[in-house]
Structure formats: structure tokens, C-alpha cells
Amino acid sequence: MIRNRLILASFLVLMTTGTITACQNSLTLSQYTPSASDGALTGDQRSRASIADHTSVNCQPECFLMTTGVASYYADRFQGRTTANGETFDMNDLTAAHKSLPFGTWVRVTNMDNGREVTVRINDRGPYVGKRIIDLSRQAAKVIGLIRPGTGEVKIEAFETNPETIFNG
Secondary structure, three states: OHHHHHHHHHHHHHHHOOEEEEOOOOEEEEOOOOOOOOOOOOHHHHHHOEOOOOEEOOOOOOEEEEEEEEEEEEOHHHOOOEOOOOOEOOOOOOEEEOOOOOOOOEEEEEEOOOOOEEEEEEEEOOOOOOOEEEEEEHHHHHHHOOOOOOEEEEEEEEEOOOHHHHHHO
């Protein structure tokens, strides 16, 4: 009896909870949650992309989301496993996990301690530890100097297309 009540209460909480979303410099509440079949961003997905708490959307015009928080990385234990979007995880690729950005979103990650940056593609879900905002592949963490500390304060900027091609032509 008590178990059924707990299940019902949990279900109701989940059904009534919205997620914070960003849409061109404004925050709104939405029930949108990206699914495993999400590929490249459509205009509608971009306007409803779910994001983490403590998010600022005050970024460059090409960027549709900017936030800061703690990043971590994952590697050996997950090497060769299937990611949430169905790809095989390769710790030597420049990829990352985010709790809610649609798969295929390009994210520029800047280490706030040393200014190094890397561009990654979201292909997995996570992180699920504390208040971390992004899990990087080992190679991405290496590029920005997160291997030794394991975690670090970062700024993330999300783009519909690879920003490397936007800025480098």
C-alpha cells in the first residue's frame, strides 16, 4: 500500500515538473525532453532545447545557450559501450554527455582556470554526479587540461552547427 502511494506520488511529481529551457535570450518553462532519436537540431528543437539550472543565455548570436559549471570526464570504463544515441563510445573522440541538450548539438567548452577550449558533439546523457553540467570524453578533457584534476569549472556554449566551421570558414 505504501509502495503504491510512493510510486503514484513520484509519478505525479514527474508529470507536473517542467524543465528550464532557452529560446534566444529568454528562459521559459517547457515539458520538452529530447529523445534518443534526436539527431541534428531542427529550428523547433533549438527553440525548446532543455538546459540545466543556473543558465545564462547571454551569448554570441551564433550560440543559443551559455552556462558555467563543473565538468568531468569519462573514459576507460565506458570505452566501446553504446552511448545514449546509439553510437559506440570512443574516449579518443571529441564528444560529450549532457543531461538534456539534443544529440548532435555542438558545444564549445572553455576551462575557466586556463582558458583552453575544445569543441565537442553531444552523443550521450549525463553526468549524474552532483551538480556537474557536462561529461567530456578523455580526449576532450585532455585538450582543456582536465585529466589531472578530474573536474573543473567550465563555460559551455551550445551551437546548432559546428562553431569551428562558423569561425574558420
